[in-house]
Amino acid sequence: MNSGSIKTKNSIIPLLRKSGMMISNNDGEIVNFQWQIGASTFTGTTTEFTFNENGEYQITLTATDNDGATSSTSTIIKVEPFSFAIITDLHIGRHYQEEYEGEDYYLTQRLRNVVNWINQNKDNIKCEETAICSLKFVAVLGDIVENTPLAGFCKVKEILDQLQIPYVPVFGNHDVGTDEEFEKEKRWAGQDYFDQVFWSTSSIPCQNTTSTKNFELLLNDLNFQRDETNKDYKNFSFFFGGINFIGLDFVSREHFMKFGKGVGADAVLNEINKGWLEKKLEESKGEPVILFGHHPLIFDPINAFSFTEFPQLENLLKDNITVFFDFAGHIHSFEEWHGKGWWVANANKKYIPIAFTNVLTTEALMVGSNGRGVEEETGENGVVNGKKGIVRIVKVFEKNEIKPNSWETTEKGDEFLAFNPSLNLGFSIRRQFNNIPCIELEAHKFSEKPSDFLWNFGGETSSVDCNSDFTECLVCYKEGGRYTITLFAKDKNSNFTESISKKITVNEAIIPRTIKKSAELIEKGIEFISEKAQMSFNKIGQVVKDKVRILKRKSPAVPVGEITIHFENLGEDLDLAGLITDTDLEKQKTILYMESWPNVIERSKVLFLPKK
Numbered sequence: 175m176n177s178g179s180i181k182t183k184n185s186i187i188p189l190l191r192k193s194g195m196m197i198s199n200n201d202g203e204i205v206n207f208q209w210q211i212g213a214s215t216f217t218g219t220t221t222e223f224t225f226n227e228n229g230e231y232q233i234t235l236t237a238t239d240n241d242g243a244t245s246s247t248s249t250i251i252k253v254e255p256f257s258f259a260i261i262t263d264l265h266i267g268r269h270y271q272e273e274y275e276g277e278d279y280y281l282t283q284r285l286r287n288v289v290n291w292i293n294q295n296k297d298n299i300k301c302e303e304t305a306i307c308s309l310k311f312v313a314v315l316g317d318i319v320e321n322t323p324l325a326g327f328c329k330v331k332e333i334l335d336q337l338q339i340p341y342v343p344v345f346g347n348h349d350v351g352t353d354e355e356f357e358k359e360k361r362w363a364g365q366d367y368f369d370q371v372f373w374s375t376s377s378i379p380c381q382n383t384t385s386t387k388n389f390e391l392l393l394n395d396l397n398f399q400r401d402e403t404n405k406d407y408k409n410f411s412f413f414f415g416g417i418n419f420i421g422l423d424f425v426s427r428e429h430f431m432k433f434g435k436g437v438g439a440d441a442v443l444n445e446i447n448k449g450w451l452e453k454k455l456e457e458s459k460g461e462p463v464i465l466f467g468h469h470p471l472i473f474d475p476i477n478a479f480s481f482t483e484f485p486q487l488e489n490l491l492k493d494n495i496t497v498f499f500d501f502a503g504h505i506h507s508f509e510e511w512h513g514k515g516w517w518v519a520n521a522n523k524k525y526i527p528i529a530f531t532n533v534l535t536t537e538a539l540m541v542g543s544n545g546r547g548v549e550e551e552t553g554e555n556g557v558v559n560g561k562k563g564i565v566r567i568v569k570v571f572e573k574n575e576i577k578p579n580s581w582e583t584t585e586k587g588d589e590f591l592a593f594n595p596s597l598n599l600g601f602s603i604r605r606q607f608n609n610i611p612c613i614e615l616e617a618h619k620f621s622e623k624p625s626d627f628l629w630n631f632g633g634e635t636s637s638v639d640c641n642s643d644f645t646e647c648l649v650c651y652k653e654g655g656r657y658t659i660t661l662f663a664k665d666k667n668s669n670f671t672e673s674i675s676k677k678i679t680v681n682e683a684i685i686p687r688t689i690k691k692s693a694e695l696i697e698k699g700i701e702f703i704s705e706k707a708q709m710s711f712n713k714i715g716q717v718v719k720d721k722v723r724i725l726k727r728k729s730p731a732v733p734v735g736e737i738t739i740h741f742e743n744l745g746e747d748l749d750l751a752g753l754i755t756d757t758d759l760e761k762q763k764t765i766l767y768m769e770s771w772p773n774v775i776e777r778s779k780v781l782f783l784p785k786k
């Protein structure tokens with residue numbers, strides 16, 4: 175007779191993992207199956223058993239047929255501690271945003287490096303001197319893209335699909351899609367892209383990456399569940415290694431009217447995310463729980479919860495002593511604000527716990543380990559050997575012993591060095607060659623690591639004038655064409671280089687238009703800045719629709735308003751001599767007025783920047 179065979183999902187399983195077992199080859203004569211697991215005995219064709227301690231277990235299956243003959247088989251199951259990795263705020267598509275087409279650049283390269291690091295090291299993570307606690311999954315805590323169309327989501331999936339372990343994406347405030355899509359559809363398109371790309375078992379709308387494998391792993395191996403009743407909100411839960419994970423979407427859906435793209439940065443507690451949290455806490459009462467979200471559970475009306483929302487969360491959590499951790503992202507710096515007053519220099523932070531729950535944020539992958547915020551060296555803030563970690567490794571020794579502060583990536587040679595170069599370009603109003611406009615270029619970086627700037631202009635030039643540190647160049651091409659301009663930031667001590675490219679078309683038919691100011695506006699120090707070029711209209715012209723920020727030059731420059739201009743409809747330079755800007759910097763008041771606004775300015779997009 176055939177005794178049947180033992181099948182488990184994995185021969186090595188993490189602590190407390192429920193392992194499904196089943197029999198195959200039952201030829202019908204067998205009347206009884208008996209399982210011996212440690213000191214416990216079970217019967218039935220399948221059985222489930224929860225391992226409460228790490229160790230090696232022998233499992234024996236004995237089959238008895240209708241004549242009373244028996245046969246048995248055994249297997250060894252190893253139950254061991256495990257770990258998982260956290261990365262956050264990838265911001266893929268940053269510097270391209272709505273124009274992102276899936277370009278490879280330093281941020282996609284950094285993500286690839288992280289993926290390679292995880293694949294190479296996933297089985298070498300040490301728990302103690304000798305014990306290994308392998309990485310079992312990667313949590314990606316939101317701002318996966320930065321206000322991109324579908325191409326951004328597809329790019330991230332293309333890279334993360336290379337992981338040899340499952341990944342769990344979380345929805346962030348920059349994952350809502352583009353403002354242009356919102357204007358057209360009155361709906362945040364990112365809500366749909368997220369589902370179609372990351373949470374689908376049917377056809378994926380991406381060219382280079384159509385596998386549904388990751389989501390199937392989540393469903394089958396991690397018991398993943400989403401909130402099916404509120405699909406616009408990306409709340410979810412899963413179970414692994416004896417721990418209940420609850421994923422929460424606190425992202426605002428309110429259009430952000432002031433600066434930046436998309437929705438507000440604050441967290442929103444509503445019936446949907448609150449309901450999900452309540453329901454899941456109830457279901458896992460008394461069991462270990464870890465929370466994942468883009469926004470941390472902290473009181474911060476600008477970046478997280480308001481003074482009415484925070485106590486509600488506290489109240490929800492106060493009876494749950496086993497909600498051990500809340501892991502989040504969202505708190506990090508942007509280069510726009512670097513050097514302009516206080517801004518977080520290292521987001522690997524521990525906050526005041528909410529009820530019994532420890533709240534931790536992890537540094538953004540888009541910021542990287544770039545020298546900022548490495549002054550204070552502690553394992554707790556992710557700084558080791560003068561390097562800042564961007565891959566947090568959480569080690570689960572036992573169900574009540576979870577260590578969240580490992581930064582294996584900061585060991586010698588494993589730093590994710592970051593220069594974060596950015597490249598702005600616009601048509602010069604100062605110079606032309608053969609009737610084609612020359613290009614003004616500007617290089618920036620967001621790092622305290624020393625590096626050099628290098629350029630590739632992508633074609634034959636007639637002249638190139640750069641300043642001494644190559645942060646500004648004026649480039650004239652020999653003939654018209656479409657050129658890819660690449661900026662490289664190269665480490666002074668090694669070959670490590672980060673790059674970013676932009677495409678531009680130059681030919682005779684392209685006539686850049688600029689903005690003319692009155693003597694009064696010049697006197698007042700009023701400056702018009704192109705959003706697309708990030709340069710002043712003193713220097714450049716524009717050929718397409720652009721958002722123009724109005725600044726008052728004072729140290730530091732103060733924004734007073736924003737207008738959207740259709741440069742493509744201009745027959746000549748735009749005369750804004752009649753613009754009245756009455757700005758009272760002390761009272762934080764501004765007035766933008768024109769007796770009649772030119773047609774090329776979108777009246778609905780004239781934005782008076784509000785009082786502080």
Ligand SMILES: [Zn+2]
Pocket residue numbers: 263265317348504506538
């Ligand atoms: Zn972010």
